Amino acid sequence: MKIDKEQIQDMYLRMRKIREFESKAQSLFAEGKIPGFVHLYLGEEAAAAGVCACLDDEDFITSTHRGHGHIIAKGGDLKYMMAELYGRETGYCKGKGGSMHIADRERGILGANGIVGAGHNIAVGAGLTCSYLNNGKVVVCFFGDASTNQGTFHESLNLASIWKLPVVFVCENNYYGISMSQGRHMSIKDIADRASAYGIPGIAVDGNDVLAVYEAASEAVARARKGHGPTLIECKTYRQRGHFEGDPGTYKPAKEQEEWLKKDPLPRLVNIMKETGFTDDEIAAIDNSVAAELAAAITFAEESPSPKVESTVEDVYSDIVEEVRVR
Amino acid sequence: MSVMTYGEAIREGMSIRMREDNNVVLFGEDVGAFGGCFGVTAGMFDEFGEDRVRDTPISEGVIIGAAVGSSATGLRPIAELMFCDFLTVGMDQLVNQAAKMRYMFGGKISLPMVVRLPLGAGVSAAAQHSQSLEAWVTHVPGLKVVYPSTPQDALGLMLSSIDDNNPVMYLEHKAMYAAKGEVASLDPIPLGKGDIKRAGTDVTVIATGKMVSEALAAAETLAKEGVELEVLDPRTLNPLDVGLIAQSIEKTSRVVVITEECKRGGFAGEISAIIAEELFDLLDGPPIRIGALNSPVPFAPVLEQYYLPNKDDVIAAVKKLA
Numbered sequence: 001m002k003i004d005k006e007q008i009q010d011m012y013l014r015m016r017k018i019r020e021f022e023s024k025a026q027s028l029f030a031e032g033k034i035p036g037f038v039h040l041y042l043g044e045e046a047a048a049a050g051v052c053a054c055l056d057d058e059d060f061i062t063s064t065h066r067g068h069g070h071i072i073a074k075g076g077d078l079k080y081m082m083a084e085l086y087g088r089e090t091g092y093c094k095g096k097g098g099s100m101h102i103a104d105r106e107r108g109i110l111g112a113n114g115i116v117g118a119g120h121n122i123a124v125g126a127g128l129t130c131s132y133l134n135n136g137k138v139v140v141c142f143f144g145d146a147s148t149n150q151g152t153f154h155e156s157l158n159l160a161s162i163w164k165l166p167v168v169f170v171c172e173n174n175y176y177g178i179s180m181s182q183g184r185h186m187s188i189k190d191i192a193d194r195a196s197a198y199g200i201p202g203i204a205v206d207g208n209d210v211l212a213v214y215e216a217a218s219e220a221v222a223r224a225r226k227g228h229g230p231t232l233i234e235c236k237t238y239r240q241r242g243h244f245e246g247d248p249g250t251y252k253p254a255k256e257q258e259e260w261l262k263k264d265p266l267p268r269l270v271n272i273m274k275e276t277g278f279t280d281d282e283i284a285a286i287d288n289s290v291a292a293e294l295a296a297a298i299t300f301a302e303e304s305p306s307p308k309v310e311s312t313v314e315d316v317y318s319d320i321v322e323e324v325r326v327r
Numbered sequence: 328m329s330v331m332t333y334g335e336a337i338r339e340g341m342s343i344r345m346r347e348d349n350n351v352v353l354f355g356e357d358v359g360a361f362g363g364c365f366g367v368t369a370g371m372f373d374e375f376g377e378d379r380v381r382d383t384p385i386s387e388g389v390i391i392g393a394a395v396g397s398s399a400t401g402l403r404p405i406a407e408l409m410f411c412d413f414l415t416v417g418m419d420q421l422v423n424q425a426a427k428m429r430y431m432f433g434g435k436i437s438l439p440m441v442v443r444l445p446l447g448a449g450v451s452a453a454a455q456h457s458q459s460l461e462a463w464v465t466h467v468p469g470l471k472v473v474y475p476s477t478p479q480d481a482l483g484l485m486l487s488s489i490d491d492n493n494p495v496m497y498l499e500h501k502a503m504y505a506a507k508g509e510v511a512s513l514d515p516i517p518l519g520k521g522d523i524k525r526a527g528t529d530v531t532v533i534a535t536g537k538m539v540s541e542a543l544a545a546a547e548t549l550a551k552e553g554v555e556l557e558v559l560d561p562r563t564l565n566p567l568d569v570g571l572i573a574q575s576i577e578k579t580s581r582v583v584v585i586t587e588e589c590k591r592g593g594f595a596g597e598i599s600a601i602i603a604e605e606l607f608d609l610l611d612g613p614p615i616r617i618g619a620l621n622s623p624v625p626f627a628p629v630l631e632q633y634y635l636p637n638k639d640d641v642i643a644a645v646k647k648l649a
Binding site (some may be wrong): 060062091092093094095096097101103104105110111113114115118120121122123124125126127128129130132133139151152155156158159162163314315316317318319320322 | 352378381383384386388389391392393394395396397398400401402404419420423424428429430432433434435436437468469471492493519566
């Protein structure tokens, strides 16, 4: 597949943004500036970037608890994301969602999700809309290896298959469901094999090779747009950090971690870029623009006000504010 | 003016909006050519076609989830769960997704979806097909809950439920589908507005669903003894018409709340608590709750009738208050 220089640059930009955002989120969380939990996407950047590079703004995605990468790759704005992580009024969700619930309906981002496997069903619903309206849009459902053990996975792939919905199911197999390794939580090696149960294509790709991901996703997206139904893509990748920040990841063998760090998707793409004719200056220019955007996002978050406590009961419904009768 | 059954009124409500708005779609188990387990959707497949009246596999999670995802992206879906009891299978999609998405996303997404939940006992369907789970859905912020007791209310509330931009749980009593009533208006009935089903001066009986007819039967009996019950049907459980309840109790100073739920932890308890907290000064006695027994719904007709609350329970409660 021919992938031009502009497309490579676009995917690198998405990956670099994710890498820097997540690295910063890691340190800001350690400094105590971000409340709650954060689940970092470090090491998995090629999956989100390669898939989202195949999508238009009007296409939809559903995401997971480890959602920052998907949201950035789909065009989410770093400053509203960072403000949400900080719990500020200016955040994507006005401080009501936090890291695990960022959404941007205007960009087709139907939300990160704190329930493992819940996005599958929602993606099928969005796929129903696209199919029913025949509007040529597609839905990408991102999820992890462990969520394919949930009933929602089965229900959703089955329904998407019989209704031929334009949904691309993208499994990021990062080899761990919290602390349980893939070898312990399922008896098969390739999750892509599960596609055969639904009579749909299942493709396993090197999830740390953004070009391989892009190629597989392009085909699946084209197939979905043509009305030929869903595809399951398994991106084999690795969660470089613990399940959440604060999880030391002691269950991960040191040698395994070391091997996967050698396969880090970013240096791999940089090598490809150099072979393709990108100069160091061109790459540095992208890196600098990302650094500036991220710095501005952090300033925006830190200077934004906290939400007013009265807003706690707003946005429960479209038309009524819940009365707090008696606490 | 026409006479319809409760089931026909539900169907007519859905059909009116489906004729007007292509974005209204209906899906669920066997709702298509089969016409629904109780025949409520009979004929809709022929009128609206397989694209708009869709059979789903037996997968309650994705039935609700498909309503969530399609409503978030532009459709106005009506999802039918064949039995309210099956809600337990798809509870994550309802409680963690449908109810919370608008809030978690800062009010920037709307879910105009209706979930139809046939509930209630009285047809010997036993413990897994007869429950009244009002408390489960009214407890969750982000859901609206309606529960019509007449064909007129069934039609008007269906229109408003479809028009609403929030997830609406539409409770329909399966033992009432054949009950007939006059349908004088094809207008929507606003959510959150209760209705006085019988005016009276002595005791307010707040009743929902099939218990409205038990309350009315009790009122007829007691009227012969000179006791006039006011029967109030909230029609919407959330938001609840507390204003109408207050107006009625202001007049009667006594109140009985009857629902078909197991008494412990039922929504009747919430209504009673609101009355006790906010209207205490109007009362001459404590609010009295009547519910079903705190057991699973039994199968044998003799057991099921014993399990269910009825008009005699209302009469006894009223006499206790006198």
